[in-house]
Amino acid sequence: MTGTTHASPGLRVLVVEDEPSTREELAALLGGIPELAEVVSAESGEDAVRLLGTPAFDAVFLDISMPGLDGMDLARVLSRLSAPPAIVFVTASESHAIEAFGIGAVDYLLKPVRPERLAESVTRIVRQGRGAAEEEPPADGLDVVQIEHSRRTVFVRRADVQFAEAQGDYVRLHTADGTHLIRMSLSYLEEVWAPAGFVRAHRGYLVAAGWVHDLRVTSSSGLVACTPAGDVPVSRRHARALREQLMEAARSGRLGRAAQ
Incomplete structure (x- = not known):
């Protein structure tokens, strides 16, 4: 019908x-x-x-x-x-x-x-x-990300995000309380969150330097950045920049704490 x-x-x-x-x-x-x-x-x-x-x-x-x-x-x-x-x-x-x-x-x-x-x-x-960009990222510098669920709206603070994982046209934000899926590119998130200490660890991952408590070599994944929310793979291409960012975070006393 x-x-x-x-x-x-x-x-x-x-x-x-x-x-x-x-x-x-x-x-x-x-x-x-x-x-x-x-x-x-x-x-x-x-x-x-x-x-x-x-x-x-x-x-x-x-x-x-x-x-x-x-x-x-x-x-x-x-x-x-x-x-x-x-x-x-x-x-x-x-x-x-x-x-x-x-x-x-x-x-x-x-x-x-x-x-x-x-x-x-x-x-x-x-x-x-019209050929315009599909992506419509939230405004206000993304200090807070608004995520729509079926019957509620969730507000995720940037400071609570420990790492971000690319999933198609979406990014999954990992926090201590769970994960949240938002429509956005990882490259855009990297651009706006870089001043807050987020750094590319892998082609598909951003990690908040302030949440990393150590780097570790594993037999299954190679080099990983360890956060309370989980381990983040680190590629050879991005390892040096990540180490430098972690060193800077350590000097400023932010290593192992939330990125503000």
């Missing part, structure tokens, strides 16, 4: 969701966004595939856990089109985020979706279509 909601002139999008009330709510929210011209709904992956012969969609908002052709499989089908639509996953779990961005998703929304978060995704789709 499909449905159509018309909005003002703009993009044509498809909503793929097997749960009727969620599908209707998402379509209604999208229908109220000015940048969208038409919102079409599909109740399954198979239903969505049948709609691909109609005029092209600019974006597809799809659930992951669906019977039959699930969201990940459908996304792979869409990515093979000659003019693939932007893909936004709308799901109840964070567990597929890395795979989703590996497929090329523009965004990954957690249910229940807040209207302002949905509007942000549409903005990213519009900017992507």
